[in-house]
Amino acid sequence: xxxxxxxxxxxxxxxxxxxxxxxxxxxxxxxxxxxxxxxxxxxxxxxxxxxxxxxxxxxxxxxxxxxxxxxxxxxxxxxxxxxxxxxxxxxxxxxxxxxxxxxxxxxxx
Amino acid sequence: xxxxxxxxxxxxxxxxxxxxxxxxxxxxxxxxxxxxxxxxxxxxxxxxxxxxxxxxxxxxxxxxxxxxxxxxxxxxxxxxxxxxxxxxxxxxxxxxxxxxxxxxxxxxxxxxxxxx
Numbered sequence: 001x002x003x004x005x006x007x008x009x010x011x012x013x014x015x016x017x018x019x020x021x022x023x024x025x026x027x028x029x030x031x032x033x034x035x036x037x038x039x040x041x042x043x044x045x046x047x048x049x050x051x052x053x054x055x056x057x058x059x060x061x062x063x064x065x066x067x068x069x070x071x072x073x074x075x076x077x078x079x080x081x082x083x084x085x086x087x088x089x090x091x092x093x094x095x096x097x098x099x100x101x102x103x104x105x106x107x108x109x
Numbered sequence: 110x111x112x113x114x115x116x117x118x119x120x121x122x123x124x125x126x127x128x129x130x131x132x133x134x135x136x137x138x139x140x141x142x143x144x145x146x147x148x149x150x151x152x153x154x155x156x157x158x159x160x161x162x163x164x165x166x167x168x169x170x171x172x173x174x175x176x177x178x179x180x181x182x183x184x185x186x187x188x189x190x191x192x193x194x195x196x197x198x199x200x201x202x203x204x205x206x207x208x209x210x211x212x213x214x215x216x217x218x219x220x221x222x223x224x225x
Contacts, residue, residue: 033214035216041218041219043153043202043216044216045214045215045216087153099153099155
């Protein structure tokens with residue numbers, strides 16, 4: 001079966017760095033997405049990785065290792081507004097998104 | 110970036126009535142649109158995939174006669190919840206994919222449905 005695993009909840013301090021991991025097992029791979037979702041809102045796109053390596057976008061970076069079925073989202077200089085759920089999703093061989101359950105990130109002052 | 114709109118953003122209806130939710134891609138053509146449902150504190154669950162001009166493909170466990178999907182144009186898909194029940198109360202989100210299999214998905218803002 002297809003499976004996406006990510007931690008249920010993480011806590012970090014304002015100004016610090018946090019890494020959210022995602023491991024996956026899917027039938028085929030056509031890229032991995034990270035989305036941010038604030039409570040009561042739809043997810044917003046953060047990053048897309050299809051090749052191994054690190055993609056940096058401002059305070060957010062995303063890493064992919066296809067051989068290990070592993071990705072992480074790195075958030076630097078955390079701000080209170082970063083408190084949200086972070087969803088990992090993999091596009092399978094049928095170009096459908098398989099979603100993880102999301103990681104709730106709590107930022108403390 | 111590409112924009113997907115949904116209307117209405119929230120709706121309250123009585124049990125037994127039907128509700129239509131519209132999803133529009135505002136500045137791009139979407140051959141494929143997806144409808145998701147999200148219950149509180151749970152992940153998005155794909156309900157169905159619709160391709161313009163053809164019948165929607167429903168995920169297992171989703172009643173196609175209850176959740177009617179129409180994708181009549183490259184910029185509009187509608188989801189109609191028929192004979193709504195309180196357990197249908199949820200957050201419904203659509204997303205649209207640009208033409209081409211590996212086009213990026215853009216999400217609408219969501220519609221919060223409450224059935225009383």
